[in-house]
Amino acid sequence: MTHLAQLAQELDQIFVLAAHWLLSYLPAALQPLCSAILSVAAIIIVFATLFALTTWLERKGLGRMQNRYGPNRVGPFGMLQPIADGVKSLTKEDIVPITADHAVHFLAPVLLVTASFMDYAVLPIGRNMVLVNLNAGVLFFFAIGSMMELAVFMAGWSSRSKYTLLGAMRAIAQMISYEVPLVLASIVVIMQAGSLSTVSIVNMQATYSGIWPHWFVFTPWGFAGFVLFMVAATAESNRSPFDLPEGESEIIAGYYTEYSGFKFALFFLGEYIGMFATSGMAITLFLGGWSAPFSFLTWVPSYVWFFAKLLAIISVFIWIRGTLPRLRMDQLMNLAWEFMLPMTLLNLLTAGIWHFMPAGSSRWLVCSTMVVVPCILLSRGLKHRKKFQVRTYHYSE
């Protein structure tokens, strides 16, 4: 029994141990640097692969939702499709419009990819598997996230095309509007965890009462926070139904309309990497990071749990994309400022009250009410002000 536990633990730490083993052959002075390089290489490779996998999953999943197969002719089940796309993009001609601002046009995709990869510095992918445990990890995440807006603006502005500029302005307006709820929704967790360090936030959640973990999502404010965070994250990463900046039925391809070849692929990559990062942050903050959902499943390696949760969230993203039409700009903005922001602020209050109330069912009741009732009222209010409803129709004869 203990032998098995030992094995499980070793399996859990296999990458950490392997890295230690490798580094032990190096002089001590080089160890930190090499350790960093190793982990960074792992992050980049793993998430670039995940990007390829996700595009494939997305196309297959959408296909299945739409009663068809999706790509299935390149490699087994079409799994080499993303590689083929990559090879093609790499060998595509790169067109820069004459009127474009060449330097900025070139830098925008680089900045986007860089910024989206930087997010992974603080994401704990498994137990003891974090690049750097910053004291202000969550703040780091949000600070880096705000760089993406700049990259998007650079792309749209530098192309000097009407569609890109419209897309860029949409993108910035959208991203700044949802960044506030994103930050505020995560503050409830920080209040509870008492730390901005992602590692300690996960560690706090990786304990169990009976078989149940202490994930923050299993509290009223945590659940509300999670939902709000996910909605904001969807908007931040320009996913459907918030994909207005590249809403192709309206403004062609939005801010990257003028990008071709691998620069375009980099935008694609950057967006997906950013999406994984925000999803990863949601997992870290609310879904217990790498911790197992039940105490009896802790033998499964921690990184497996992290990626399983990540894939689950990605699947939901794909599912939503397959179902919903896009929001309109005003609805998007109104949702952010008239629903998301008040709700996150209220959620802060709820978390505070949760803290001050004694544990027990009364706390649950009060806090749930505090979340649910305003949610209903606000959505009612939104609905009422917009006056939309399912209508009944009459017939002439």
Add this chain to the structure above:
Amino acid sequence: MSTATHPTAHFDLQPTDGPGKEQLLELSMGPQHPSTHGVFRMKVVLDGERVVRLKPVFGYLHRNHEKIAESETYLGSMPYTDRLDYMCSITNNWAYALAVEKLAGIQVPERAEYLRVITGELTRLQNHACLIGFLMQDMGSSGTPLMYAFREREKILDLFESLTGARMMCNYMRFGGCRVDLPAGWLDQAKKVVADFPRFLDEYEQLLVSNEILMDRTQDVGVLSRELAVSAGISGPMARASGVDYDIRKVDRYSIYDRFTFRVPLGSHGDVYDRFMVRLLEMRESVSILEQAMRDIPSGPIVDPKMKIRGFRPKPGEAYGRIEAPKGELGFYLVSDGSPNPYRYRVRPPSLINLTVLEDLCVGRNVADIVAILGSIDIVLGEVDR
């Protein structure tokens, strides 16, 4: 600022300044645009994202249908009508056949009328289903509703193909009847498709009707008043969504539509949502017509035996014939001078005339609303530009 650099200087009609005297952005949506349903173009002047002016630009698919028809025989134009509204070739055939029958005073056998109604209503089903799919596509729903619509459309196209030989360009009607009779087993197959159709409609309604995003994006968007609708000659579901009780199947009682019981759904707001819903409800009525027609279809000849296929020369005169096509009133105006070719051949395209009010509907709305409004008007460029 000099006029040369002013972005709106090139606009045909000088736009008004934005409220805050900001610069306006003149944008060309289309002809190559994912949601202009073909090669339609709109010159849009935007104030931020709000539409200040919108001018449709036509003619990118103007392929001289009328001119060509004037040098073709009467029958020779029939396959060309397929290509007018290429989503619904059969109703185009029907309208043309109806006009020629009026011009030459030809009677249509009863079975042929039933065949016309059956194929025509099937056409309406697939057109409306696809239109809603396209509308949703324009509103950004990554194709799922469109895929479902095309799934059903393929079933109907299979029916068309086994009847007429072609999926889209059926070329099915002849003056005084139809070209071929039903092949064996067709009716049973069609009954099955029609019986299955309400299930698809249920699915569609589940997917769309109560979707908050859809409702919020379409309700009170592109409101067309009843008065403007009548004055602007708007017809078909678009007019009925504005509350205009005008269905040519009821008004003209052409063909044998007076034998079927069906209702005409009417909207009361005249917005995009109403146009969408009216079509959805119309599909249910079409299913009911189809059920009745397939139940009652008599046997008999399918074409007026007096009609010859060659050498058709109607007497001098003129006629205007129209039907309720899926997109609205589709009319053909023919002037004969006694020769084998029509002297004047004119199509009254519902799509084009429904576009008259496009600017009225779009001004003051958002860019995203343009595509929803345009999608709800239901245009097919083959018919708009002819």
Add this chain to the structure above:
Amino acid sequence: MNLEAIKSEIEANVPGCRLELVANPSPSGQHSLRTGAEHAVAVAVYLRDAEDLRFDFCSNVTGIDWPSREVSQKVKVRKLVDGVEQEVEEVRKTALPGTLEVVYHLFSVEKKHGPISLRMSTIDRDANVHLPSLTPVWRSAELQEREIFDLFGVVFDGHPDLRRLLMWPDFTDHPMRRDYVDPDDYEYEPTAHDEVLRRAQQHRSEADEEHPGEAGER
């Protein structure tokens, strides 16, 4: 719907207006009213607003080109033939000037009747091609009148936005006119007939002159 009655009703109500009832010999029996340009708007407004007519729905607007033509008519003329007055048939040729005609097909949504056709003609096909626009009366004429302006060259006075509809603005011809000569691009016509064949052959011989010796290469 008695067209005769409508005609007299309009003539009674629109001062100075004379309408012509144009009979349609075809079995469709859709006869029409022809109005002069000067009263057209008044007639249209009356048709739209009159309590019993209410033709509020202008469905179709069509242009028709009638090129100049000679009409030979056999006329019986009393003539002195060989000193005797006799009735003699004589062929009299009259040159009809060409006109551009515009036909409006009207229906009533309110009364659910129709159609009635309203016709107008220009004076000729070259210079005097002006007609009053009925767009202010029926909005649906807007695009159709633009189309007629584009393809036939009828100028509608009072139209809010009279530009070419289908062809590009720099295009100078009116292609739906009967005397329009379409552009010559018959370089490759493998199954040509008649006129097309002639033009294709002409192209062919031009090409032969340009590239002698290449002929029959394929």
Add this chain to the structure above:
Amino acid sequence: MVGEGILKGMAETARNFFGSFVSKDRLTTVQYPEERELQIEAARDFPFLVYDGADWQQGMRCVACQICEKECPPKCIFIEKSKDKKPDANGKPQFYPAVFNIDISVCMSCQICVEVCPFDAIKMNVDYNLSTDDRFAGLLLNKQRLSKSNDYYRKIHPTEATAVDARLAEERARQKAKAKSAAEAKAAAEARLTTTAVQPASGEPR
């Protein structure tokens, strides 16, 4: 409550997603080059010329009457009538098309040529796989490429071909009878001429 309709829609897509693994109705893809739909009998693509028997030149039904050429709406048929006559499948001397071209880069598959052909010589093929990168030669079908045997016709349009065959057979029989009666009449007339005896004309039906 906002979100109800969204959830309904998501349930619908989920149903289709999972349904696609179990139900044929929810996975309607026909994986084209490997799987094909059943050939619909009435399908039509481009015209072809039917010939009887084994030799396409010998059995060509077309007699170059040029009706289809005239009636073809887009004028994509080009026929050059032969100067001489050749016996057709029935042995009757007929004109034949010296040149018969169909430009399938123009043809709109409207089937009017088939309808107007009084000799059942031109029919619609079902072969849609004609993509080519040869603009000029690849898309102009000549007589040889157009000719298909009656067996082929029977294979692709069995019902229609049977009816056509029956009609042709009937016509052939009628013609034969007519020829026979004409021959008989001729013989009788000759006989009448030779023998001076007056005989009433035989009242054989035509």
Add this chain to the structure above:
Amino acid sequence: MTNSPYLPVIVLLLAAVAFALSTLLLAWLWARFFSPHKPGPSKNAIYECGLESVGDAWIQFKPGYYLYGIIFLVFDVEAVFLLPFAVAFSRFGAAESLAMLVFLLLLVEGLVWAYQKNILVWT
């Protein structure tokens, strides 16, 4: 420097930049050696649905965007103060929480004002 806690971050930064640049370099090398670059006036013109683009895209935008920017900025700053508060929250009593509540309410007041002025309605 090698002992800096930010070393992995710096490495990540450099690696991410290198990743982006190296792929672009690879694409450039391909173009350099195999696929000749063929620019042209119409190819490198701005895309506008196939038409020639008329007028400049760099135009003056609506101030509506700016209003959102302001509110965003204010709430961003607010978050900066909220974060340290939240971290230390578990040891705070009611007094500190009340203080923060007042701070929040002050900002919410601004928000409410904006609501009432209908500034947050996108036009």
Add this chain to the structure above:
Amino acid sequence: MSSLQDYLLLSSLLFSIGLAGVLIRRNAILVLIGIELMLNAANLNFIAFWRFGPNPSALTGIMFALFSISVAAAEAAVGLAIILAAYRHSKTTDLDRMNSLKG
């Protein structure tokens, strides 16, 4: 490690750059940005003095910097709004022209 002097020198250099920008740029927005630059230089001083100061655990420097950043943000918001308003009035952000339009 660097000394306080280095940081102060850098900060004064930044301040001078900002000052130069404020003095020589014509675009009002860039002038405002110059002011932000000077504020940044001051912040750098706060942090440097805190770090090299006698009592770093008092966090005064950090708090000062935090408040300063916030004030700078608020200043930027209002300042840019003023420029926007001025632009609406005079159709330019060019200070020289604004100046000449004033009279």
Add this chain to the structure above:
Amino acid sequence: MDEKLKNELSKQGIFTTTLQNLYNWGRTNSIWPLNFGLACCAIEMIATTMARYDMARFGAEVFRPSPRQADLMIVAGTVTKKMAPLVVRLYNQMPEPKYVISMGACAISGGPFKQGYNVLKGIDRFIPVDIYIPGCPPRPEALLDAFMELQKKIDEQTLTGEKRPRHLNAGEPSEFVVPRYGAHDLEPTKNPNLWKAPLVQISQAGTDESGSH
């Protein structure tokens, strides 16, 4: 430079072949069409991407609305003279390698509408076309067939040498003249460098030798 490169490449034969295979594999399996339909054929093109035919199986469901990201232009429908300059410009704005499928009679030759005054008699008068699909409109299967034909064509191309595609040849243009709107017709009416009518006897076009017995 070209010669030197060629020599160098021939020395590293295996490397080039591998590279060529990879290149061809990449671009055959990832052909993203431009989201662009003109007329009737466009509906069949859409039908091809739909569930029944599912062009996505070939990795070609990524219809890009911007030409900058597209590889394939399916000219699906009648190209009118008013539209022709735009089609050419869109083609020009696509990055290399780019392919054109001329789908349907109208796009090939003007089709049934070729006698129209506003109809361009074939898009190949202005841009080079890789595959022609006859039909009015071609069935979705025909489009899939043409698509596979195109894939085959791409696969046969080499990286260097005679069989290299147009875009790898520095001498061949990648953008073509955009016609202008004239008073009566487009100017020019065709691109003479691109489209030459074959010099055949018109009445003899397509005559087969054996047919003239």
Add this chain to the structure above:
Amino acid sequence: MTASFMILALLTVAGMAAAMGLRNAVHCVLALTVGFAGVAALYLQLGAQFVGLTQIMVYVGAVAILAVFAIMMTHSPEPVKQPAFSSQWFVGGIVAASVFAVLAWAIHSNAAFTQGLPPQPEVTVHQIGDALMHHFVLQLEIMGLLLTAALIGAVVIAMGHEEEMK
């Protein structure tokens, strides 16, 4: 002076100088973000992690965006025909240079500034929170007031009087 400080200082100065020197206003803002990021990195180097990240979040994420908005709204990215610099640029340059000279001299001459780095203090966000809520509460509230005032003021100014206060 360590290498890392040199790199960061160079980056910062280059960014800031470019921000003040480039012609195109949007380029200026983009260069400015580099400068801001450099300053943020200096904060991090000095051990003020929270302030450094705040600097990025507020300056790069918000102030730069706001500046970009302002530029887009005033239509001034166009490289104008007239010089980008004021007519008295010479005077301004001299003033700035002399200010720098005076400051540099003052800094250089003060021996107190050459002291070495004291040991790294332990600054956690926790402590900042404690300090904020215990010693700087009043300041915090004033900050809140200020931000609200700024919000309202900026909105009112930006919208203008004639603007539809809908």
